[in-house]
Structure formats: structure tokens, C-alpha cells
Amino acid sequence: MSATKGLEGVVAASTSISSIIDDTLTYVGYDIDDLAENASFEEVVYLLWYRRLPNAIELEDLKIQLAANASIPAAVVDHIKSYPIKQVHPMAALRSAISFLGLFDEEADDQSEEANFRKAIRIQAKIPTLVTAFSRIRKGLEPVAPRKDFGFAENFLYMLTGSEPDSIAVEAFNKALVLHADHELNASTFTARVCVATLSDVYSGVTAAIGALKGPLHGGANEQVMKMLTEIGSVENVESYINNKIANKEKIMGFGHRVYRLGDPRAKHLREMSEKLTKLTGESKLYDMSVKIEALVTSQKNIPPNVDFYSASVYHSLGIDHDLFTPIFAVSRVSGWLAHILEQYANNRLIRPRADYVGPNKQQYIKLEDR
Ligand code: CMC
Numbered sequence: 001m002s003a004t005k006g007l008e009g010v011v012a013a014s015t016s017i018s019s020i021i022d023d024t025l026t027y028v029g030y031d032i033d034d035l036a037e038n039a040s041f042e043e044v045v046y047l048l049w050y051r052r053l054p055n056a057i058e059l060e061d062l063k064i065q066l067a068a069n070a071s072i073p074a075a076v077v078d079h080i081k082s083y084p085i086k087q088v089h090p091m092a093a094l095r096s097a098i099s100f101l102g103l104f105d106e107e108a109d110d111q112s113e114e115a116n117f118r119k120a121i122r123i124q125a126k127i128p129t130l131v132t133a134f135s136r137i138r139k140g141l142e143p144v145a146p147r148k149d150f151g152f153a154e155n156f157l158y159m160l161t162g163s164e165p166d167s168i169a170v171e172a173f174n175k176a177l178v179l180h181a182d183h184e185l186n187a188s189t190f191t192a193r194v195c196v197a198t199l200s201d202v203y204s205g206v207t208a209a210i211g212a213l214k215g216p217l218h219g220g221a222n223e224q225v226m227k228m229l230t231e232i233g234s235v236e237n238v239e240s241y242i243n244n245k246i247a248n249k250e251k252i253m254g255f256g257h258r259v260y261r262l263g264d265p266r267a268k269h270l271r272e273m274s275e276k277l278t279k280l281t282g283e284s285k286l287y288d289m290s291v292k293i294e295a296l297v298t299s300q301k302n303i304p305p306n307v308d309f310y311s312a313s314v315y316h317s318l319g320i321d322h323d324l325f326t327p328i329f330a331v332s333r334v335s336g337w338l339a340h341i342l343e344q345y346a347n348n349r350l351i352r353p354r355a356d357y358v359g360p361n362k363q364q365y366i367k368l369e370d371r
Contacts, residue, residue, distance in 0.1 A: 102203030
């Protein structure tokens with residue numbers, strides 16, 4: 001019995017939610033390029049949860065439900081205020097806050113399909129409120145209540161800043177949310193499925209997934225990309241910085257993927273957005289640096305950028321704090337986690353693989369006083 005390191009190539013679940021075949025990503029059979037150009041994030045949420053696009057009435061109903069459920073209990077706000085706010089990473093805060101939020105959900109342990117769908121709505125609706133409340137509290141500001149007349153993307157930006165975002169920002173943010181919503185059996189989604197396959201509850205599954213997304217090999221990479229761009233500082237410095245990294249065999253954040261070989265189909269959309277937005281903010285330098293990094297890494301290592309690479313300059317251009325980039329990933333990806341959690345419950349079997357034991361055998365116990 002030998003192990004496949006990192007489960008590479010192992011097919012661990014059947015799903016009808018999303019697929020990556022021949023470097024093409026689809027949600028329920030719809031090409032990500034098509035969705036990125038045309039769909040609202042709410043349409044994608046509906047698509048992932050119900051496996052079909054909503055009609056106008058169904059979409060409106062989902063929007064109303066998301067807006068109606070976006071508020072969080074005052075006790076959760078107080079809880080966030082109790083965090084050692086200066087030292088807490090927003091992903092750690094989100095992980096704790098979502099778990100705490102679950103304590104207030106009277107249906108937390110109701111495993112019926114109807115109750116699980118209602119929880120999915122509540123979690124999807126409240127996650128932006130948790131992230132933005134944390135961001136404001138640590139700046140000494142009061143959280144901004146969500147607006148019922150705003151769509152999902154608009155509400156997030158509004159709650160973050162307290163002012164109405166412009167249409168360019170809303171459009172860009174919506175597209176970023178669409179691009180991040182689901183991604184087959186990525187690490188955090190797998191984590192969520194493993195968790196709920198024990199018949200644990202939805203909040204536990206989402207909390208576990210947030211923990212997995214936090215790592216820099218997964219969602220945490222987008223924040224690291226921004227750190228790298230800040231460290232490099234200018235287009236002139238790119239070559240020496242990247243060459244140095246490559247010479248030291250260090251990983252370059254925002255590049256590479258376990259599944260894609262020719263390239264991540266989401267990256268080109270973010271690249272276009274990065275070009276447009278950095279021009280608008282007068283920080284084209286960030287885009288120019290990114291393009292130069294991409295040219296160097298692809299020519300020397302033949303490793304293309306992934307979704308996280310250009311999303312860093314996109315979020316920066318939207319005025320978002322760099323350590324909120326990964327929580328934003330969670331705000332979108334929770335739609336996929338919830339879809340997979342519901343799919344897992346619907347056809348559940350405990351996920352319990354085996355390990356290849358490589359430790360010592362036939363050891364004799366030695367009494368404590370003899371050691
Ligand atoms: N920079 C430099 N070398 C790399 C990179 C990179 N970003 N990614 C892979 N490699 C090299 C790696 O060093 C190894 O080389 P060698 O065979 O000579 O030792 C080879 O490519 C295979 O890498 P691996 O780490 O075994 O590949 P993996 O499939 O286990 O990991 C990955 C995939 C995404 C974790 C990896 O590419 C990586 O660490 N990338 C940087 C972090 C990152 O951007 N993560 C975001 C992933 S996509 C979206 C998301 O999930 O958030």
C-alpha cells in the first residue's frame with residue numbers, strides 16, 4: 001500500500017457542481033469565460049446550489065433572501081470586538097467568527113435538506129458582513145449595516161467603506177466573485193466535504209474550509225502576491241528579484257497549479273481587470289510589474305500564473321486592505337463550499353482513506369523509570 005503524495009491525480013468524489021477538463025473550468029457545464037463575462041455572482045450561487053440558472057423571479061428571490069439575512073447578531077459584533085484586534089489576521093478572525101455565528105443558529109444541528117439550504121443562505125449572506133465588520137472594527141470604526149437595495153458585490157464594497165461604490169468597482173468585484181466561486185475538489189472544498197461526511201454540521205464544514213483556504217499554497221497566495229509586488233517596488237527591480245527567487249528555488253506566489261498545465265483560465269480575466277483598474281487608479285506600475293514577472297516565470301520555469309496572481313493588483317486597485325484578499329476569496333468560495341456540502345449530504349459516505357505506515361514496528365514498551 002503506497003501513498004500518492006498530495007493525493008495527486010486521485011479522484012476522491014463525484015460532483016455535478018464544477019469540472020476542470022483539459023484546462024477548461026466549467027460550473028455545471030457553463031464555461032467560466034461565459035460566466036465571467038455575463039453572470040452576476042447571485043446567478044452563480046443559484047447555479048451552484050440548484051445546478052441550473054435561475055429565471056428572473058428565482059434570482060430576485062435569492063437576492064431578497066441574501067439581503068434579508070445579511071445582518072449579524074449584536075453578540076457576534078461584540079465577539080469580534082473582543083479579539084486582540086491588532087495581531088489577528090482577518091482569516092483567523094473569520095474562522096472564529098463563523099464558528100461563533102453558528103452558535104446563534106437555531107437550526108445548526110437540524111440536518112434536514114430544507115434546514116441545510118436555509119443555513120446556506122444565511123452563511124452566504126452573513127460572511128461579507130463578518131469580514132467587513134472585522135475590517136471596520138480594527139480601524140476603530142463601527143460596522144456598516146448591509147443595504148437591502150444593494151446586490152451582493154455592491155453591498156460588500158459598501159459595508160467595507162461606508163460609501164456607495166462606483167459601477168466600475170462593482171462590476172470588477174462581481175467578476176472576481178464569479179471567478180472564485182467554485183473549483184472542483186480544491187483543498188478547502190475537500191476539507192469541507194471530509195468534515196461534513198462525518199455528518200457534522202454545515203458551520204463546522206465551513207469553519208474547516210476557511211482554515212484550509214487560509215494557507216499560502218491555497219487562498220492565502222493572493223495576499224503573498226501583493227507582498228511580493230510591494231517588496232519589488234518597481235519594474236526595474238523585477239528581473240533581479242525573480243531571478244534570485246528562481247536561483248534559490250523559492251516558490252513564486254500566484255504561479256503554478258496542481259491541475260492546470262497550460263494555464264489557469266481565470267487568470268486572463270483578472271489580468272484584463274488589473275490592466276484596466278491600475279490605469280484608472282494611476283498605478284499602472286503594478287500591472288507592468290506583474291506582466292514582467294509573468295514573462296520571466298513562464299519563460300524560465302514554464303509555470304503560468306493562477307487565479308491569485310492578478311487578483312492581488314485588482315483588489316489593491318479597489319482600495320482593499322491586502323490582508324483582506326483571502327477573506328474575499330472566502331466570501332466567494334463559500335458558495336462552492338456550501339454547494340459541495342449539500343451535495344455530500346445528499347449522497348453521503350464517510351471519507352476515510354488509508355495511510356501508508358512508514359514508522360518502526362514491533363517495539364517493546366519501556367517503563368517510564370527505565371527510559
Ligand atoms: N514557483 C516556483 N516553482 C514552482 C511553483 C511556483 N509558484 N509552483 C510549482 N513550482 C515547481 C516546484 O518547485 C516543483 O519543482 P521541482 O519538481 O523541481 O521540485 C514543481 O513545480 C511542482 O511543484 P509542486 O509544489 O509539487 O506542485 P503542486 O501541484 O504540489 O502544487 C501549488 C501546486 C499551487 C501549491 C504550487 O504551484 C505552489 O506552491 N504555487 C504557489 C502558491 C500559489 O500560488 N497557490 C495558489 C494556488 S491556485 C488558487 C488557490 O488555490 O488559491
